[in-house]
Amino acid sequence: MMRYGLYARSVTVLLAAMLITLAVVVLILQRQGEMREEMLAHSRDSLHQLVQDRLREYGEGQARRLAESLVNPLYYFDLDAIGSSIADVQSQPNVDYVLVYSAGGDVIHDGSRDIATYGRAMDDAFAHDAISTEGVRVQSDGRVLDVAAPIRIGEERLGGVRIGYSLEALRRDENNVSVELRKSLQEIGQRHLQWVVWLLAALVALGIAMSLIVQRALVRPIRQLADAAREIEAGNYGAEVPASRRNDEVGELMRGFRRMGESIARHDRDIRRMAYNDPLTGLANRLAFREILDARMLQSQGAARRLALLFADVDDFKRINDTLGHDVGDEVLVQFGSRIRGIVERYGGDGALLARFGGDEFVILLESTDDIREVSSRLAGLLVDELRRPILVEGRQVFLGVSVGVTLFPEDASGATMLMKNGDIAMYQAKVAGKGCYRFYSRAMDQAVERRVRMEQDLRGAWERGELSLVYQPVFRVADNRLVGAEALLRWHHPTQGMVAPSVFIDVAEQSGLIETLGPSVLRAACRDAMRWQRDFGGADLFVAVNVSPRQLRTGDLARQVEEVLRETTMAPERLHIELTETAVIGDELRISSLLARLRESGVKVWLDDFGTGFSGLSHLRRMPIDGVKIDRSFIADVLRDPDDLALTTAIIAMAHSLGITVVAEGVEQEGQFDLLRERGCDLAQGYWLGHPMSPQELARLIA
Template sequence: MKKIRFGLQARFLTAMAIMLAVVIALLATLLHRQKDMQQEVADATRDSMHSMVEDSLRRHGEASVNQLADSLTNPLYYFDLDTIGKLVRSAQLEPDVSYVLVFDPQGRIIHDGTEEIAVYGQQMSDPLAYEAVSTPNLHIQWSPQIVDISEPIMIGNERIGGVRVGFSLASVRAHEDRAVTAAKSRLEELGRRHLVWVAALLAALVVACVAIMLYAQRTLVRPIRQLAAAAHAIEVGNYNSERPVSHRRDEVGELVRAFSSMSDSIARHDRDVRRMAYTDSLTGLTNRLAFRESLDHRLMMLRGAGRQLALLFADIDDFKRVNDTLGHEAGDEVLQQFANRILEAVELLGGDDALLARFGGDEFVILIQDGDVRAAATRLAEKLVTELGRPIVIQDRQVFLGTSIGITLFPEDASGATALMKNGDIAMYQAKVAGKNCYRFYSRAMDQAVERRVRMEQELRGAWERGELSLLYQPVFRLSDSRIVGAEALLRWQHPELGMVAPSVFIDVAEQSGLIETIGPRVLRAACAAAARWSADRDPMDQLFVSVNVSPRQLRSGDLPEVVAECLRETGLTSSRLHLELTETAVISDEAHASALLATLHRTGVKVWLDDFGTGFSGLSHLRRVPVDGVKIDRSFIADMLRDPDDLALTSAIIAMAHSLGITVVAEGVEKEGQFNMLRERGCDLAQGYWLGYPVTAAEFNQLIV
């Protein structure tokens, strides 16, 4: 026993020592990096000031020389040396002006601002003179000490001479040195302050580690001994032995109490199994098995009696979004709250013989058979739509979901349980198609809608081979210089009878039927082939990318990296020019699987963007765990950013936070110049939308980039 205690203590002390060493190493790296960053900031400050001052001096010099040249035109034409001298001396009084020279077309000095003009008639022979004399327009030359700006003086098309002004860089360099010195001093002061805080935090960490070691030694060893003894008793089958008791509210206390309740759970096992067979374990409602048995029994009793029965199928709208973003525990809490609201409504309006069941997932079924069941079902459905449309508070957040309800009647719609349940499902689906958070009664026309969907699926199977499916390319622009840097590939279906089918319709059919797994690779291959032709003659540094949407089903299949690699190999497109777009929900629904696939793609050089970013419940915290290169701000934020301060604030926050993680930001749906300007001011990297360019064919896109 002593050996076990020594081993536990030794491992704990080793772990603490390693942790302290890692922390110290990280702090040392942080301090070293801070020094490097201080130097980088100072260098960047110097470069920025140098560029800014030179640009200011150039613009000021150009304006001054241009004005002086205009003023000298008439005096030089009439060879009025007195007036020329006055103008030259006036220009020499400006700050940082080292010299002013007026010369004739052959480069001989006419005036230098002095009274005696000692150099009159002499040829200018300094290194900058040749270009000053020969330039046909205003010309700027730089040397380490002087900025020489020259401009010819013209009468009509005849050159009668020129003027040169030299600006000294000495005061500019002195100003830059003072500013950089001040910045370095400030950075060093900040570094000293940070060092004091780091030392204080390190000392606090050491004290905390010592306290934790003492506390763990006292609170872990003795409970572990008691649990070992209890485990040995259970091992030999003695479930009635004395069990350890603990009132602690931590993991050790929970473990002790778990041992204590083990023998009691065996006695309750058989009773719980029977209850679970007919009851939903989460909500306590009747489950599918018990409901089906009750429905069969009631239908048998009602046949020939001239009485009616109604089934209401209620499905929570967008419930998957809760599980994907807030987690399954939050999803369970939503189901429990929905079940309570439905139960209250059924008890109020459903009658004494009403039965409520949960069929699994987010689907609830209600049976009513008292009185006028159509009217009762209508009242109950309206009540459910209202009650379930109210927000639910989950994890201190309001969640708006709603419900879609399908209603079917016996014997009007069907006489058997299976047909009734199928009809209820169809009606519920039509309620979702109608916009969700509403109810629909089953009708024969709904079967026709289902048949149309099946027909669309059948015709979609051969659409690619028949040439009905094609790709359009919407240009993507870089906001900093308004240049096209790539395009998004968009799939379109030109049906021979229906015309242009909306992508939201046929892509949903392809996704649900699994056809997307066949169409998706073909779209990817065609887009890669088109992009490979775009930049055949372009500079390697100016290559255009193509972005292709990837469906959740393609991501789940697991072979996406192999499909991408094969397309790149066949088309010759470099991996860095392919961007894959995935929705937030597709990535976070199985974050571990998605992270592994995206990491594989990253190693090949392919870029990954998150599409429709900001519309789900997810946050930028996911971006730290999932390797993505860019996010596309959803068009709903862009559409209202000019008039809605909240959308503008959210858009600005997304841009700033994504940039802090080194992630590119793309805005989609830019349809106004004001949106474009506002996004550029806030540092957004890329944008696309109808104001910038409509989706076009590959040939038309080639014309745009020529």
């Protein structure tokens, strides 16, 4: 297939130009006379219309002004003043007549000295419409342009005025202009012929133009492509490649090169976006944040500007993924990111940067010449307050919070790595402090974090090494002081530190997730001990109570674990009591209620521990499927001295009994407390007065 190439294109352009020029010359010679007459006729019509419109506008304005000036003279019938007013108008060029008439159409003044037509009724062709018009009216018969306007005082019509303009003089002027225009067109025609001659001469220069065309069509595009190739080679992927609609080899080459350049630039943008942006929220990621942080720290050295890092971590976010799924979790993160972005944009000041480091962790960089501690403290407080509000996801409200750690540069660190580490430590301390708050980094935090990390490392594998063990605090029936069960308590004997307080290592296990592996082990060991008491010491009717952490509840796997343990140990379900705190069920009561109902259907008892210290109080007795409540030790401690504690304890016992729920009193340390609880009808009790936590062997001897 033959290609329509550059050489063929240049020959075609030259021949086409010569043919087009010759055709234009012939056409001009044929049409020159016709065009002249058509232009004259069109110009004459346009001029006539223009003059008519201008005269009409002028007449309407003149009549309106004259009518306004004649109001008082006509009202007082001052003929001299009327004559003086219309005399000025009548003296103007092309004014044929001026008539002032009454409301009935009788002539009052015609502009003459003796007013020869005074009192006559106007009976010309324009009279009727002029008399009846409510506004300015223009009429014409080709000879005269009649403009009439009413004269009013308020709503009362006194009469009117008519001005007649002669059109004969205007017609003569139009003819004179047409004659001049014809002469001008003839001169233009002559110049047009000269232009044609010059056009023919231009054909001679066409050969020279062809060389310029080749230069423009071939050499310059290739040079542009070469320049763009060098820019792309140098790493400037956004180099502009000129567009081309040509259908030849060069056009195809330029389009192909442009597509290649755009593809390279697009892939470069995609790679940069993937490298520097979080795909879920669109925020900057860790890599982009670190590069900007390094640059800002370098710029701030020796300057008055100071930096602050805010590490914000969503509290209990794993619960969302575990209970509602990762899709809902992603939507929650997007909404969190949007809220944080809005706060940072409004209150973060110039230069504030927000990034997502992955998971549920967001980091904010602040820069200010003011008190950076005050600025970052205000922003951290706003974050905590704003993100405490519920999030609506799939038609349900999700309550979360955020823990924020704040670290300052250059006070807390001299490098970016240490600064980010300090921010993470401060955020962790906010978590330890109870979540939903913010903390500034301090040197003492390093030691606390090191101790906690070391404790977490030591706690891993502690159960397998035999360092963790169970002790049991006996539970007695208050009515007859008979042993009915025991609560399993976890203890840790560290090889170097000795006994570690449960409040310390249980929190570490909860935060680190170790509780998810320790919990089933504790449950299994407690059930095995209970079966041993039954087999060896006759404790067939004794129950064992095992505490369950909020994290175990959120996994949703507790019911299956309990069923497996009961099946392995062959223990009767009614001998197992599961204890959970009141605060563990707040925020997700519907799902946890379903879980607890499944446990109770299998025969396992469910107790609500530390009752009265949560946020919902006695309302859980109605809504949660539970078998018993344990009155918190803080109420029992002062029940003999504080009437309020006594009243609350009595009310809890009465309310629980009215609902068929067993009541257990914790922390009984005096005989008087035990006697008082018996008087108030409390079902069960435990405490140091009844029995300290003891090893399985000691409890076995107690049973025996």
